[in-house]
Amino acid sequence: MPTFGFDGKKSPDPMTLPMMSLREVVMFPKSIVPLFVGREASIKAIETAVADYGKQIFLVTQKSPEKEHPEAGDLYRVGTVSKILQMLRLPDGTIKVLFEGVSRATWDPSVDMIPYAEEEGDYPKARFHVLDDSGVDTAEGKALIRAVQDSLEEFGKVNKKVAPEAILAMSTIKDAGQLADQIMPHLKIDFSRKQEILEELDPNRRLERVYELLLGEIEIVSIEKRVKGRVKDQMEKNQREYYLNEQVKAINKEMGRDDDPQAEAQELEAQLDAKPMSQENRERVRKEIKKMRTMQSSSAEYTVVRNYIDWVLDLPWDNYKDDKDVDIARARAILDEDHYGLEKPKERILEYLAVQTLVETMKGPILCFVGPPGVGKTSIARSIARSMDREFLRLSLGGVRDEAEIRGHRRTYVGAMPGKIIQSLKRVKFNNPVICLDEVDKMSADFRGDPSAALLEVLDPEQNYAFNDHYLDLDYDLSKVFFITTANSLEGIPLPLQDRMEIIRLPGYLETEKVEIAKGFLVPKQIKQHGLKPENLKISDNAILDVVRYYTKEAGVRNLEREIASICRKSAMRIVEDHDRDKVIQISKQSLQKILGVTKYTYGEREEEPQVGVCNGLAWTQLGGEMLLVEVVLMPGKGKVEITGKLGDVMQESARAAVSYIRSRSDLLGLKPDFYKLIDIHIHVPDGATPKDGPSAGVTLTTALISALLNIPVRNDLAMTGEITLRGRVLPIGGLREKLLAAHRGLIKTVLIPAENEKNLQDVPKDILKDLEVIPVKTMDQVIDKALEGGSRNVWVRNHGEAPVAAGLLKEEFRRPARQ
Numbered sequence: 001m002p003t004f005g006f007d008g009k010k011s012p013d014p015m016t017l018p019m020m021s022l023r024e025v026v027m028f029p030k031s032i033v034p035l036f037v038g039r040e041a042s043i044k045a046i047e048t049a050v051a052d053y054g055k056q057i058f059l060v061t062q063k064s065p066e067k068e069h070p071e072a073g074d075l076y077r078v079g080t081v082s083k084i085l086q087m088l089r090l091p092d093g094t095i096k097v098l099f100e101g102v103s104r105a106t107w108d109p110s111v112d113m114i115p116y117a118e119e120e121g122d123y124p125k126a127r128f129h130v131l132d133d134s135g136v137d138t139a140e141g142k143a144l145i146r147a148v149q150d151s152l153e154e155f156g157k158v159n160k161k162v163a164p165e166a167i168l169a170m171s172t173i174k175d176a177g178q179l180a181d182q183i184m185p186h187l188k189i190d191f192s193r194k195q196e197i198l199e200e201l202d203p204n205r206r207l208e209r210v211y212e213l214l215l216g217e218i219e220i221v222s223i224e225k226r227v228k229g230r231v232k233d234q235m236e237k238n239q240r241e242y243y244l245n246e247q248v249k250a251i252n253k254e255m256g257r258d259d260d261p262q263a264e265a266q267e268l269e270a271q272l273d274a275k276p277m278s279q280e281n282r283e284r285v286r287k288e289i290k291k292m293r294t295m296q297s298s299s300a301e302y303t304v305v306r307n308y309i310d311w312v313l314d315l316p317w318d319n320y321k322d323d324k325d326v327d328i329a330r331a332r333a334i335l336d337e338d339h340y341g342l343e344k345p346k347e348r349i350l351e352y353l354a355v356q357t358l359v360e361t362m363k364g365p366i367l368c369f370v371g372p373p374g375v376g377k378t379s380i381a382r383s384i385a386r387s388m389d390r391e392f393l394r395l396s397l398g399g400v401r402d403e404a405e406i407r408g409h410r411r412t413y414v415g416a417m418p419g420k421i422i423q424s425l426k427r428v429k430f431n432n433p434v435i436c437l438d439e440v441d442k443m444s445a446d447f448r449g450d451p452s453a454a455l456l457e458v459l460d461p462e463q464n465y466a467f468n469d470h471y472l473d474l475d476y477d478l479s480k481v482f483f484i485t486t487a488n489s490l491e492g493i494p495l496p497l498q499d500r501m502e503i504i505r506l507p508g509y510l511e512t513e514k515v516e517i518a519k520g521f522l523v524p525k526q527i528k529q530h531g532l533k534p535e536n537l538k539i540s541d542n543a544i545l546d547v548v549r550y551y552t553k554e555a556g557v558r559n560l561e562r563e564i565a566s567i568c569r570k571s572a573m574r575i576v577e578d579h580d581r582d583k584v585i586q587i588s589k590q591s592l593q594k595i596l597g598v599t600k601y602t603y604g605e606r607e608e609e610p611q612v613g614v615c616n617g618l619a620w621t622q623l624g625g626e627m628l629l630v631e632v633v634l635m636p637g638k639g640k641v642e643i644t645g646k647l648g649d650v651m652q653e654s655a656r657a658a659v660s661y662i663r664s665r666s667d668l669l670g671l672k673p674d675f676y677k678l679i680d681i682h683i684h685v686p687d688g689a690t691p692k693d694g695p696s697a698g699v700t701l702t703t704a705l706i707s708a709l710l711n712i713p714v715r716n717d718l719a720m721t722g723e724i725t726l727r728g729r730v731l732p733i734g735g736l737r738e739k740l741l742a743a744h745r746g747l748i749k750t751v752l753i754p755a756e757n758e759k760n761l762q763d764v765p766k767d768i769l770k771d772l773e774v775i776p777v778k779t780m781d782q783v784i785d786k787a788l789e790g791g792s793r794n795v796w797v798r799n800h801g802e803a804p805v806a807a808g809l810l811k812e813e814f815r816r817p818a819r820q
Helices: 040-052 138-156 164-171 176-187 191-199 203-235 240-257 262-273 279-293 299-314 328-338 342-356 379-390 420-426 451-458 493-498 510-529 541-549 558-578 591-594 649-664 695-710 736-745 755-763 780-787 794-799
Strands: 015-022 031-035 056-061 078-089 094-106 125-130 368-369 392-396 434-438 482-487 501-506 538-539 583-586 613-620 624-636 640-642 679-684 719-720 752-756 773-777
Touching: 015 040, 040 056, 040 094, 056 094, 056 125, 078 125, 078 191, 094 342, 138 164, 138 176, 138 203, 164 176, 164 719, 176 191, 191 203, 191 451, 203 240, 262 279, 262 299, 279 299, 299 420, 299 794, 328 342, 328 379, 342 368, 342 379, 368 379, 368 613, 379 434, 379 451, 379 752, 434 736, 451 493, 510 538, 510 541, 510 558, 538 558, 541 558, 541 591, 558 583, 558 591, 613 695, 624 695, 624 736, 640 649, 640 695, 649 695, 679 695, 695 719, 695 780, 719 780, 736 752, 736 755, 752 755, 755 773, 773 780
Parallel strands: 015 056, 368 482, 368 501, 392 434, 434 482, 538 583, 613 719, 640 679, 719 752, 752 773
Antiparallel strands: 015 125, 031 094, 056 078, 078 094, 094 125, 613 624, 624 679
C-alpha cells in the first residue's frame, strides 16, 4: 500500500485508514504521546497500519471510557491522523506505542465507519476528510502568542513536572494553532474539554481557549503549592499524625470539599433554609449548627449534635403526597376487592374521602377498629392507604412498655433516638401517610412510663398539630396523618384514649360470609402460594362449609386459611407423586376427613334433652361469641355455695346475687324461707381451663339455680343473656351480635335478651334472625316463664304434687297432692 501524505489542506476525497479508539486521551496534531495498548482490536489496527498503511492510523476518542467495544455512535466526529514512531511489545501481551499527531480529520460515524469483521481481533476502518486548521496571522494573534508564552514561563516555574526543554521548545513556536496543540497534552483537564479544543479549527480562538485553561492550571498548581508549604511549616512543630490531619484539613479548606467542617456547616444551613418549617424551629436548629462549628469533629458531642441536625433535616416537614382528587368509585372498588363485607368501616372511609375532595384542609381522622383476631383490621388499614394513594406504615404496639417508644428519648441519654412516629415519617418522606397503630390494647405501663398516655397527644386532633418529640424538642405537625388503631377489645384501652378515637367495631363473620371469603380470596391465594394452578384444585361449597363448621371455631378466617393451606399442600404432594402437573383434584364433603383428619369441633352444642339445673348461656370472647352451659347441683347441707369453672370476680358476684334474689323471692317460688340452710349449692361452668368473667351470666345462673330448686327442666333449645339485679330486673349487655351468632351455631331456636338490647338487633344479619326467635325480657319472672319446661313454675308445681327435691325444701301447701 502507498504511504499517505498530508499537508494540512482539506482532502478533496475521503481517505481510509485503520481506526483506533482512545479512552480518556485526546491526540493533538504536532504532539508526541506514548500510549499502552491492550485491546485486541486496537493492537490489530496498529499492526495493520505498520504493515500496510505506512505506519499511519486514525485516532478517535470515545465518549464513554468504560465501553470495551465502542460502536460508531460512541465516538467523537473529530479525530487525529497520527503516525506510529515506535512500537514495543511487553511481556503481558500489551504494546507500548509512541504516536505523533499529524493533522485533524473529520468523519461521519453513521456512514464512514467500516465495521469489525466477524473474526475475533479484527479492527474497524474509517473514511475521513482532513481538516484545514490553518489561519491568517494577525496582530491580535501575535499578541496572544506572546501572552501565552509569558504564561508558559510561569507555568514551568510552578509545575516542576513539565520539562524545561519542553517549555523552551514551545516558547519558540510562532504559529497560534501549533502552539495551542503543543500545550494541551501538558494540562490536567478532563478529556471532554480537550476534545472541544481539538474540534476548534480557528487557531486564534483555539489558542485563546487554551490560554484560559493555562491560567486556571497555574492558579490550581499555585494553591496546591501554597497548601503544601503551609502543611510543611506545621510539620516542624507537630508529630507526623498531627501533620497528616492538618494536611487533610488544609486541602479541604482550599478545595471546598464536603469533609471540611465549615463547608459542611454551610451546606447544612442551606438545607435548613430550604426546609418549610416555622421560624422558631429554624432558629433553634440554626443555633445547633452554630454550636457544631465550634466543635472538633473528633469529639463525642460533635457526633450527637450532627445526628440531631441530620434527623431534623431529613423529616418531611411540609411535604405532602397529593390526594386532593380522590376517585370514590376507585376507592370503593379497591376496598371491595380486598375485603368481603365490613360495610360500616368501608362506608366511613368513603365518607372521609368524599369530604377530603370538597375541602382544602382537613385534620386526619383517628379511627379505632375493634374486633376479634382474623377479621381483617390491619389489612383493611392497608387497603385504605391504597385507596387514598398514600404511603402505609404499620407500628405494632403490642407489649410496648416504654413511653420513649412513642415520644422519643431526650438527647441527654446515650443512643437517644426519636419515637416510632417520627422515625416512620422520616422513612416514608411524606407528612400525610396512613399509620396503623396495631394492638393498641396490648400496651402496658411500668417504671419507664405509660405509652398509652403518650398516645393521648398523638391521637388528639386538637393537639397533634404541635406534637413535641422528646428527642427533637420541636413542635411537629401530625394533624394530616391518617391514624388507624386496632384492638381486640376496648378493655385494655384507657377511657381518655378511647375518647380521642372513633370506635368502629368489626364483627365476626357469618358462616355464609366465611364461605364467600374462602371462595373469593383464600382459596385462590393459597393455590397461588403453593404453586398450583386454579384448574388443579376444585373445592366444593359444602366442603368449605364443613371446614368452617368442624375444623375451625373463630370469628375471623385465619384458621380457615390454615386449613385451606393444608388442603393445598396435600394436593401439591399428590400432583408431584403422580408426576402430573395437569391433575385435577376434587375436594368434596365426603373426602374432607381423609385430608384434614377427624373433626376438631362439633356443630350444634345444645343438650339433646331438657335437663334440670342446666341452662344455656351466651358469652362474648375476643374470638367471637361462645355458648356456655351453666350447671347447678343441690346436695343436703348447711347453706354452702360452691362456685367452680375458673370464674372471675364479677361472675362470682353474679352467682351470689342470684342466690340472694331467689331467697328474696322464696315465697313466690313456693320455697321455705330457710330453704338455703337445708342444702349446699354447687354452681359449675364447664370448660374449666378457660377463664370466664362478666356480668351477663347473671340471668343464666339464676335460671339454672331456680330449675334445680324446683326440679323443673330448662328448655334445651333456648339460650339467654343478661345481667340481673337483686330486684330481678334484667339489665342490658354488650356483644349481642356475637352472642346471637354463637346461639345460631349451637342450633338454638329461642334466645332471651334484655329488652334494652332490642335496638341492637339491627346490627344482626337477617340470615341469623330468620332462624332465631329473639324474645326481649325485662324481669326474671318473664325469663322463668319462657325458660322452664312446661311454662309457669307455679302451675307446674301445683299440677305435679310433691316435687322430688331435697326433703322439706318446698312449702307445705306445695308438697301436698294437687286437688282434682
